[in-house]
Amino acid sequence: MRYIVIGAGAVGGTIGARLHQGGHDVLLVARGAHLAALRDDGLRLITPEGEETLRIPATGGPVPPRAGDVLILATKSQDTVAALDGWSRDLPVVLAQNGVANERTALRRFAAVQGVCVWLPAQHLEPGVVAAHGHPYSGMLHVGRYPQGVDDLTAQLVADLGKHGLVARAAPDVMRWKHGKLLGNLGNAVEALVGHPDGMAAVVERARAEARAVLDRAGIAYSTPEEEAEVRGHQVDAQPIEGVRRGGGSSWQSLARGAGSIEADHLNGEIVLLGRLHGVPTPVNEVLQREANRHAREKLPPASMPLETLNALIDERCAAGSR
Structure with a gap:
């Protein structure tokens, strides 16, 4: 083979x-x-x-x-x-x-x-x-x-x-595991846009809460963080490598390389699509999808957006959707 x-x-x-x-x-x-x-x-x-x-x-x-x-x-x-x-x-x-x-x-x-x-x-x-x-x-x-x-x-x-x-x-049930991984990957766009400032985790959780509501409405099963941690244990612990500076995840790396494209349409955008199909609002993921794509298209470096700006854009989109 x-x-x-x-x-x-x-x-x-x-x-x-x-x-x-x-x-x-x-x-x-x-x-x-x-x-x-x-x-x-x-x-x-x-x-x-x-x-x-x-x-x-x-x-x-x-x-x-x-x-x-x-x-x-x-x-x-x-x-x-x-x-x-x-x-x-x-x-x-x-x-x-x-x-x-x-x-x-x-x-x-x-x-x-x-x-x-x-x-x-x-x-x-x-x-x-x-x-x-x-x-x-x-x-x-x-x-x-x-x-x-x-x-x-x-x-x-x-x-x-x-x-x-x-x-x-x-x-x-590999797709159940992949939908659980999708929930985890919704933070990729946040990391790529703002890096790791205090308060970043709150934005990620808002995106995941939206996604869980969408998947539940759609009847799509997904693995939980607790289940994933039990299976993984300490078999794949991320450790530092001498002489190698560890950057961010896959979306962060796309911006760092100036690749011109990013996976947001298939991560946050998947939740947006399912939300539209099943009538569940997804303003947080919409903003993350849009802004990640814009940063990739304009070849902006990772962590170049202030967290305050991202939160303001999300709040604006949430307010617009509630009117």
Whole structure:
């Protein structure tokens, strides 16, 4: 079996590296300066235990399929459709992404789709380098067939992913776990916009309270923070790495790189969409979606908005909605 990891950034690079270290055949898919660095110098994986440079084959796009190939998609959600273009639709695709809409998108094109709930604190801000802060394992991955259940591929994925540096669990209700992760990810936009000032947590909780009301109205099940903490335990504790300054999460990193896009439409925007479908107001998430997209479009740096400004925009939107 060959694992083709599309999007060899923080999450994809770590997963690909750990699969490679476990003895599996891996092909990384990247672009631009990152691809050039992977080809010239290999992937430099930095963890709390040390660092290793791994010579993993890398390509810039689709390659002819081989028997046993499995696609692992680890791009940002806004890049899903473009990233899957050109790949054989006979291949199984595994979605190691935030958000809950990618699986349905992939199922339009691929018959065999596996969802993954990813808990993996890592960052990629320099070509050819990925820092994975999780300890003693780099990440925990819940894997399940979409829309539900497990099968032989699930079992193989769990066995292979769990061989080196990762914890993998079969999850027949993988989308319940992914909706729980979605609730957690609603704070990504807040962190990207304002950083970590006092009072930031209150905004995050307002966004999550809105989202819980939406999911409950829609009848969508989600894992709870207590359940997640019990399963995770201390298997993936984020730890500092000497010489590596840890920035923020995936949305923070998108602004830091000046990527020009951000996942807000698939995180806060998912709650906005569900709210509109089920008649639940979502003013907090609407503002976070709008402002995160604006900051990405204008290539503003992370933490460049005062918390007072964000709160004022939210209060204004809440007031407008109540009139």
